Amino acid sequence: MKRVLITGAAGFLGSHLCDRFIKEGFYVIGMDNLITGDQKNIEHLFKLENFEFYHHDVTKFVHVPGKLDYILHFASPASPIDYLKIPIQTLKVGALGTHNLLGLAKEKNARILIASTSEVYGDPLVHPQSEDYYGNVSTIGPRGVYDEAKRFMESITMAYHRFHGLETRIARIFNTYGPRMRLNDGRVIPAFIGQALRGEDLTVFGDGSQTRSFCYVDDQIEGIFRLLMSDYVEPVNIGNPEEITILDFAEEIIRLTQTDQKIVFKPLPVDDPMQRQPDISRAIEVLNWSPKVERAEGMKITYEYFKSLDKSELLKKEHKDFSVYNTR
Numbered sequence: 001m002k003r004v005l006i007t008g009a010a011g012f013l014g015s016h017l018c019d020r021f022i023k024e025g026f027y028v029i030g031m032d033n034l035i036t037g038d039q040k041n042i043e044h045l046f047k048l049e050n051f052e053f054y055h056h057d058v059t060k061f062v063h064v065p066g067k068l069d070y071i072l073h074f075a076s077p078a079s080p081i082d083y084l085k086i087p088i089q090t091l092k093v094g095a096l097g098t099h100n101l102l103g104l105a106k107e108k109n110a111r112i113l114i115a116s117t118s119e120v121y122g123d124p125l126v127h128p129q130s131e132d133y134y135g136n137v138s139t140i141g142p143r144g145v146y147d148e149a150k151r152f153m154e155s156i157t158m159a160y161h162r163f164h165g166l167e168t169r170i171a172r173i174f175n176t177y178g179p180r181m182r183l184n185d186g187r188v189i190p191a192f193i194g195q196a197l198r199g200e201d202l203t204v205f206g207d208g209s210q211t212r213s214f215c216y217v218d219d220q221i222e223g224i225f226r227l228l229m230s231d232y233v234e235p236v237n238i239g240n241p242e243e244i245t246i247l248d249f250a251e252e253i254i255r256l257t258q259t260d261q262k263i264v265f266k267p268l269p270v271d272d273p274m275q276r277q278p279d280i281s282r283a284i285e286v287l288n289w290s291p292k293v294e295r296a297e298g299m300k301i302t303y304e305y306f307k308s309l310d311k312s313e314l315l316k317k318e319h320k321d322f323s324v325y326n327t328r
Contacts, residue, residue, distance in 0.1 A: 006030050016218075033055065114153050
């Protein structure tokens with residue numbers, strides 16, 4: 001039985017990856033320090049013989065007994081609310097955590113895939129964004145802690161590939177949505193749906209002309225799985241190229257939820273990208289992958305998931321106290 005380590009296993013994408021690899025017949029080792037992850041996302045796996053969980057922070061030394069065939073590094077705060085509250089931990093998991101896991105992959109002779117992001121492109125000056133675009137990122141802006149952590153991840157990963165001959169893969173993940181997203185994590189879809197369910201007006205930053213491209217989680221997981229199993233070393237965009245303005249999307253949410261909320265406008269956050277659309281030509285050519293789930297279908301499933309949550313979760317504004325994680 002092939003063995004895979006998935007960091008960030010209790011998070012949104014990490015938990016879906018655990019499900020996928022269990023389904024594929026792997027022995028899955030999940031690892032998470034539960035800063036932003038939620039153990040509820042994977043507790044259905046605890047009874048399985050081919051799943052085990054380590055409550056561990058990957059910025060500290062990582063040891064896993066036995067062989068490992070694959071490592072997927074998905075440990076990182078991923079929403080603006082999180083990485084703006086824990087900027088130091090965000091940088092550490094991108095730098096120290098990635099270094100530790102690359103060292104583990106080298107020790108175990110395992111193939112490693114790292115979860116990079118469309119944020120490496122910053123506020124892009126080219127549209128759509130292809131993998132050969134170097135980006136437009138402010139290193140000292142508030143979002144730089146996330147953007148530069150991911151850019152460093154890519155750099156050190158390629159260094160391990162070139163210097164040590166390590167088998168590495170880099171997934172540049174664009175906006176993804178679906179069940180198990182945190183309702184109050186500040187990202188567009190849970191923010192809008194949460195406001196609609198609470199009867200609040202929908203908050204749009206700026207004039208709403210900025211664009212995003214949303215990929216349903218099942219499509220995202222399929223793309224990641226194919227990339228891991230491929231022979232391709234360079235970064236690959238995994239996302240849905242169907243683009244929509246935030247204002248149009250807010251109106252779409254109002255129709256979906258059948259609410260009569262108004263749309264209110266607030267100032268645009270610093271360094272918020274104005275355009276975000278993946279060029280997935282490389283994924284189509286190399287992985288024979290493209291998204292299959294239409295946004296209307298995926299959003300209906302996602303909305304039903306959020307509606308099913310306990311009302312206390314709906315009313316909860318803050319997820320956790322992050323103060324301890326910025327002390328070191």
